[in-house]
Amino acid sequence: MKRSTLFIAVAGICAVLAVSLLICAAQDKNAKPAGANFVPSPVFSPPYPPLPHHFIDVHTIQILCQAPRGAIKRALVRPLEPSGDGDVFVLLLAWTGDVEKGGYNVHEIAINTQVQWKGKAGNTTLIEYIDSDMGLLAGREPYGWPKKMADITWTQTATGWTVAAKKLKDQGSVPLMNIEYKISSSVPAVKWPEMGPTYLVRRTPNASPSTPAIGELVCVGCNVPPKAKASGPLVAPAGKKDTKGTATVQFFDGPHDPLTFFGPIKVLDAKMTFMDGTMPGPGLGLGEVLSKWEE
Numbered sequence: 336m337k338r339s340t341l342f343i344a345v346a347g348i349c350a351v352l353a354v355s356l357l358i359c360a361a362q363d364k365n366a367k368p369a370g371a372n373f374v375p376s377p378v379f380s381p382p383y384p385p386l387p388h389h390f391i392d393v394h395t396i397q398i399l400c401q402a403p404r405g406a407i408k409r410a411l412v413r414p415l416e417p418s419g420d421g422d423v424f425v426l427l428l429a430w431t432g433d434v435e436k437g438g439y440n441v442h443e444i445a446i447n448t449q450v451q452w453k454g455k456a457g458n459t460t461l462i463e464y465i466d467s468d469m470g471l472l473a474g475r476e477p478y479g480w481p482k483k484m485a486d487i488t489w490t491q492t493a494t495g496w497t498v499a500a501k502k503l504k505d506q507g508s509v510p511l512m513n514i515e516y517k518i519s520s521s522v523p524a525v526k527w528p529e530m531g532p533t534y535l536v537r538r539t540p541n542a543s544p545s546t547p548a549i550g551e552l553v554c555v556g557c558n559v560p561p562k563a564k565a566s567g568p569l570v571a572p573a574g575k576k577d578t579k580g581t582a583t584v585q586f587f588d589g590p591h592d593p594l595t596f597f598g599p600i601k602v603l604d605a606k607m608t609f610m611d612g613t614m615p616g617p618g619l620g621l622g623e624v625l626s627k628w629e630e
Contacts, residue, residue: 345534375476383473384435387618391611392432394489396496396516397478398582399440399488399527400599404476407448410461410596412536414552414626418451419528424597426584428498430489430512434469441467442487444500444512452552452625458530464500478553478622479537483592487509493534494518495580496607506590513585516605517579525604532556535622536630547629576609583587 365536402422411417424446431441449456464485465471474480486508490497492515500512532554539549567604582605586594 336555339481349610368433375472379497383469386435386473386477388473388618390431390432390434390614391436391612393608394430395608396428396498396514396582396605397607398426398428398514398516398584398605399603400426400584400597401601401603402598406597407461411448411450411459412538414457414536415450415536416453417449418456419449421449423528423603424448424599425458425530426514426599428489437469439467439469441470442489443467443470443482444485444487444498444514447530449530450534452534455612456529457532457534457554457556459534462592462594475629478555479535479551483522485575495578502589502592503599509589510587511594512587513588514585516580516607517582518580518607519520522579522580522581522604527604532559533622534625550628551624551630552626553622554618554625558621572610572615574608574610578607580605580607 357472365531374385375381375383379583400423402424404422407424408417409423425448427443427447428442429443429445431443432438433439434441443465446461447458447459450459451457460480463474463480463482464487465474465482466485466487468484471482471484474482484503485500486503487498487500490499495516495518495617498512498514498516499510500510535553535555537551537553541548556630584599586597586599586603588595604608
């Protein structure tokens, strides 16, 4: 009698294990592969293609600027701290002819500055204006880039380029920036700051009064091998059409854009890069979350 009971118990256990294995096998067979591409809402018509993103035919103008003393520190989001010369920023103007061959013609202007976090050096974007809903959402959702919409116009001149930015029609199309870049072969050499990887604070607001807001420190470029950092996902390689020059920068205050806070009180240097075709490298993929907290 005891042997029969033991036999029935063992048989029952084996049957349960067999069924469990079959269920697991069926689940594994139907499961989606790990790391499947995330498609943002609306899923039937996503605002941006899956990452990584590859940039095609890229113009960039970089202007090294001196801000009023203490302005950069006051504009930083915790837990980032200033690094290097805390009153210097790089005004980056970019015009991308296309992204992922999707017909996206994107213009953007960003104020970037050196920062540090727990002794690790890098850079962050204090504010960025862009004229593409694709670029706005693709920057804010995965990474936390502080992007806002604006009308941005590039105009080629006899001596270089002018770039103007203004608010959208809902805020009266008021001016935000007027920038002029003039090509010159006689400008003195200036040492530019080492920007390193990009640190961004992604802040997700609470969806209800009973849930906290979430903060995350995201790094783009921290996982890039040291030898590849000079040609990382956001670095256009040097080309034959590159130029040096001088620039004038004028900021204005919009309804919700206190840009004169950043001056600039002086323009230190300026340069331009033009890249034909697709930017080399793996493209702009996901970053790395270094820290996470509730707000």
